[in-house]
Amino acid sequence: MRLTGGRLRRAAVVALVLGLVALNTSAATAAGSAAGVVPTRVHDPWLWQATVGQRPAGPAALLFFTDRTRYFESTGVLVDRDGAYRLIPIRIGEGHGLLSPDGRHYLRPDSGELLDLTTGRQRRTMSTGVYPMAWSSDGQQVLGTRSNDDSVISYGPDNQQLNDPEKPDDLLVVDPFRGTERTLDVGTFATHAAAAWSRGGDLVAVTGSPDVPAQLAERQRLVVVDPASGGTRWQVDLGDRRILAGPAAWHPDGRRLALLAFDGCAGLRCTSEQAARTWRIEFLDTATGQAVGQALPAGTSVSGIIGWRGDDPILRYVSETEADTDRQAFLAALSPDGGREVLVSTPVGSTDLMVPGDLLTRAAFGGPEPRPSPFAAPLWVYLALAVPLLLAVALLTRRLRRRRSAAPTPSA
Secondary structure, eight states: OOOOHHHHHHHHHHHHHHHHHHHHHHHHHHHGGGTTSOBSBOOOOOTTOOBTTTSOOOSEEEEEEESOSTTOSOEEEEEETTSOEEEEEOOTTOOOOEEOTTSSEEEOTTTOEEEETTTOOEEEOSOTTEEEEEEOTTSSOEEEEEOOOOSSOOBOTTSOBOSOTTOOOEEEEEOTTTOOEEEOOOOOOSEEEEEEEOTTSSOEEEEEESSHHHHHTTOEEEEEEOTTTOOEEEEEEEETSEEEOOTTOBOTTSSEEEEEEEOSOOSTTOOTTTTOOEEEEEEEETTTOOBOSOOEEEEESEEEEEEEETTEEEEEEEOOOSSGGGOOEEEEEEOTTSOEEEEEEOOTTEEEEEOOHHHHHTTOOOBOOOOOOTTOOOHHHHHHHHHHHHHHHHHHHHHHHHHHHHSOOOOO
């Protein structure tokens, strides 16, 4: 049967749609084997990869940040538990937010917006100016800090300063779903550096500089409080060579709190060579604040503990290079003898890496290595491909019609 122009156009459109659907379905099916586990390795997305808002995915298996996207600046790359890749664009000047423990939500800093990764819906649920630091293990509350400093200094007619650029910051307990917040009394801090919930949520550890001179000297204080009553259990000065080990600093046994410590040059006057630090993990007794146990060598480029595999801490590393574009983030489990097992690696150019708390608790590592599907693209990409094809079909149809009209009519 000879195809007419109309049939030719319809056949081309149907073939295009069926081909894209089949390829997209096969890619999703192949990636589906990674469901429920953290992949051992991830890759850079395609430049035309869809955002979460354009094509919602599922709960996160991990999230990493890179500038090797079409935005050419730091962008979140979601890899869901079926292996699908989606982008989370980051606004100019916006920091990196937090993944909820169930991997379903991403909480943006400062703007107070909560992004549902499974629906693509984003809404403001909190007041602005809150920087989130740690989710509670049940995923219902967030510890955040809010700066109260006046951004602009003004003076009166007698040249007296009218405002205060060095007001103490607030530590907040926030419900990011209902939008409620309350201030937690942990004493005076010029700035909060890090915070962590205990596994049961009955204690909170927070570090930061108590005043501006301490902030300039990079000295920190650690306070452990009861988040329900606000009562301080104990506090200790960490100096300028110890920091809280991250949002998962509480050991699973609840009796130890991990710190990251280093030897060598400290402060703002260190050269880049002097500031190349080798880290170790130290522990404090959570009942007294006294040092306990043996320190664990952690190596270089450590950025914090994000979880535990049994007694072994899982650390996030970000390689130290002169350019951010050459850095690489990865996760590794640290054994008591200092051995390091790499669990997850990201492409060169990655500057951060997050894994949801529920997968960290289950130590769900060792998943397959999903690759981004080139067909997981926004609608405009399909239109950009379809329009030239339809134009080509229209031109071909027009040419066929001309040939038929120019052909001699057979005599009777």
